[in-house]
Amino acid sequence: MKKILSIFLPWFIFAGALSYNMNVGLKLKGKWGAYVNGKEIIVWENNSTKPVSSFYFHLYQNAFREGASFMEDMGGMPDKWKKHNEWWGKEKIIKILVDGQDLTANLSYVSPDDGNKKDKTVAVVSLPKAIPAGKKANIEIEFETKLPKAFARSGVGKGYYFVSQWFPKFAVLEEDGTWVCHQYHRNGEFYADFSTYDVKIALPEELKVAATGEIIERKKKGAHQILLFHQEKIHDFAFVADNDFIKMKEFYESPVQPRVKILLFVQPAHKNQAQRYFESVKRALKFYSERIAPYPYRRITIVDPDISGIRTSGMEYPTMISTGTLYLMPKGIRFQEEVTVHEFGHQYWYGVVANDETDEAWLDEGINTFFEVNIMATYKWMFNYLFFKSKDAERQRVTYSKTTYADPIITPSWKFFPGTYSNSVYTKATLTLETWKRLVGEKKFFKALSNYFYKYAYKHPHSKDFFQTMDESLGKDWSGLWKPMFYKPGKVNWKVYSVRKKTLVLLREGVDVEIPVDVVVKLSGGKEKKFKWSTRWMKKKFGLNIKEVRIDPEEKLMIDSNPFDNWWSKSSPLANKLISSFLDKLQIVFLNLLP
Numbered sequence: 190m191k192k193i194l195s196i197f198l199p200w201f202i203f204a205g206a207l208s209y210n211m212n213v214g215l216k217l218k219g220k221w222g223a224y225v226n227g228k229e230i231i232v233w234e235n236n237s238t239k240p241v242s243s244f245y246f247h248l249y250q251n252a253f254r255e256g257a258s259f260m261e262d263m264g265g266m267p268d269k270w271k272k273h274n275e276w277w278g279k280e281k282i283i284k285i286l287v288d289g290q291d292l293t294a295n296l297s298y299v300s301p302d303d304g305n306k307k308d309k310t311v312a313v314v315s316l317p318k319a320i321p322a323g324k325k326a327n328i329e330i331e332f333e334t335k336l337p338k339a340f341a342r343s344g345v346g347k348g349y350y351f352v353s354q355w356f357p358k359f360a361v362l363e364e365d366g367t368w369v370c371h372q373y374h375r376n377g378e379f380y381a382d383f384s385t386y387d388v389k390i391a392l393p394e395e396l397k398v399a400a401t402g403e404i405i406e407r408k409k410k411g412a413h414q415i416l417l418f419h420q421e422k423i424h425d426f427a428f429v430a431d432n433d434f435i436k437m438k439e440f441y442e443s444p445v446q447p448r449v450k451i452l453l454f455v456q457p458a459h460k461n462q463a464q465r466y467f468e469s470v471k472r473a474l475k476f477y478s479e480r481i482a483p484y485p486y487r488r489i490t491i492v493d494p495d496i497s498g499i500r501t502s503g504m505e506y507p508t509m510i511s512t513g514t515l516y517l518m519p520k521g522i523r524f525q526e527e528v529t530v531h532e533f534g535h536q537y538w539y540g541v542v543a544n545d546e547t548d549e550a551w552l553d554e555g556i557n558t559f560f561e562v563n564i565m566a567t568y569k570w571m572f573n574y575l576f577f578k579s580k581d582a583e584r585q586r587v588t589y590s591k592t593t594y595a596d597p598i599i600t601p602s603w604k605f606f607p608g609t610y611s612n613s614v615y616t617k618a619t620l621t622l623e624t625w626k627r628l629v630g631e632k633k634f635f636k637a638l639s640n641y642f643y644k645y646a647y648k649h650p651h652s653k654d655f656f657q658t659m660d661e662s663l664g665k666d667w668s669g670l671w672k673p674m675f676y677k678p679g680k681v682n683w684k685v686y687s688v689r690k691k692t693l694v695l696l697r698e699g700v701d702v703e704i705p706v707d708v709v710v711k712l713s714g715g716k717e718k719k720f721k722w723s724t725r726w727m728k729k730k731f732g733l734n735i736k737e738v739r740i741d742p743e744e745k746l747m748i749d750s751n752p753f754d755n756w757w758s759k760s761s762p763l764a765n766k767l768i769s770s771f772l773d774k775l776q777i778v779f780l781n782l783l784p
């Protein structure tokens with residue numbers, strides 16, 4: 190340990206910051222036994238305005254034990270798992286010293302969200318003496334983590350080890366002195382403070398290792414390799430080790446983006462798809478750097494998981510993302526591009542602008558999926574296979590149309606009505622932002638998002654901060670859109686309710702979204718009337734007979750749950766109705782077939 194401390198800069202030069210120095214080893218025992226054990230030295234500062242008399246830690250891998258809330262959310266541990274104790278995960282603090290004093294006996298577990306006594310994902314240690322505001326503490330923790338069989342976001346496959354959420358991790362202390370430390374639920378992710386990480390890992394020599402941050406030292410010791418990683422201004426650290434990884438690299442730079450090294454750790458079976466990974470990350474880098482801000486780190490590492498660890502795909506960690514594909518995936522089905530673009534986007538949303546992913550998941554997932562939709566649009570098609578062509582945005586709308594929304598988007602992740610968490614925080618949020626963008630114009634909207642990014646970079650914003658910054662940047666109160674869409678359950682549908690000769694009735698069903706909607710009416714004799722409509726319903730009389738009605742002719746309203754009732758035509762109303770209803774069903778059938 191002494192040696193580690195001498196390598197690193199002394200903690201006191203990181204004024205006001207948190208830092209983790211770790212010295213750990215990955216030990217393999219049998220087919221599923223993968224243990225990470227060692228020591229972490231954390232320098233922590235009380236950044237709140239109150240004295241602190243206890244510390245809260247996340248022990249995430251305890252989610253994969255019998256009775257844990259994560260497992261209970263899934264209806265209990267799967268039967269297969271019950272027969273295989275060696276598949277379970279666990280995490281233990283063996284010893285904890287605070288400023289040199291052994292406080293191991295003061296450790297206990299709490300379940301602030303659901304009171305489940307069997308859940309051990311949150312540990313608390315009471316301090317004999319409170320730490321005043323502005324003061325620092327030095328915490329030394331000895332721990333051991335057993336990884337589960339590759340499950341949710343972490344674990345073991347065949348010669349494949351995805352080591353994430355693996356060390357006792359400090360919860361976030363808010364300014365008013367309250368700890369935010371949610372249990373690990375099936376729905377809901379993470380929340381942590383920015384920190385400097387220096388992580389030394391010893392592991393078997395034959396493994397190839399992808400990790401957060403920059404590698405600054407590589408040594409050999411017997412049958413082991415010892416790697417040292419360093420990164421500042423991040424809030425998590427993960428690494429992946431695999432027997433078979435092929436390591437490839439490319440670079441991206443532009444007048445607005447300093448050079449970024451793109452590292453790809455790809456499975457041999459997917460090597461011929463490597464360019465698809467590189468291209469999608471480059472598209473994302475271009476899109477973000479030109480509209481929001483340059484990517485602030487020097488490298489991005491892409492991990493292509495082994496098929497045995499496919500459940501670790503589609504995750505984001507600071508400077509490292511896991512993606513995924515299948516052997517012989519056709520070029521016209523861009524799942525791998527979508528997941529790469531999505532996970533890369535998390536480097537901005539949650540990576541740098543770090544909201545609480547458990548309480549307000551939409552703030553990263555919704556904004557990030559909105560970007561995903563826009564970056565995927567640069568490919569023209571998300572799917573272009575056989576007879577079917579579709580864009581990401583259309584696919585999102587089908588999901589939205591099919592969903593019954595019993596809760597507002599702003600609902601803590603683990604409290605959503607069954608099956609609606611992701612359709613709310615990803616899909617409904619995305620479509621609301623996409624609608625908003627189409628209403629105000631692309632340039633203005635991305636500029637406002639860029640303002641939000643710069644204002645809250647390396648901070649922990651809340652939803653109200655987002656809406657306030659957007660309204661201010663856009664110079665207009667848009668609460669008629671965001672209040673009902675984010676704070677109310679349900680969805681919205683604008684429709685042509687009835688047409689009788691010269692009289693038109695329009696109706697808005699569902700949540701009260703009060704935004705001006707374009708309507709175009711064609712009258713007999715070729716005359717055209719254009720007007721805006723924002724009330725719940727409207728009855729309008731014209732001087733001539735109505736030939737055709739079109740609500741939202743430019744298709745700005747992506748939150749309109751049924752776009753097919755926006756159109757009425759005197760010439761062939763029934764045929765049009767049948768065709769649009771058929772196309773609608775066909776699309777839903779196809780999209781339901783997709784994984």
Ligand SMILES: [Zn+2]
Nearest residue numbers: 531535554557
């Ligand atoms: Zn995401």
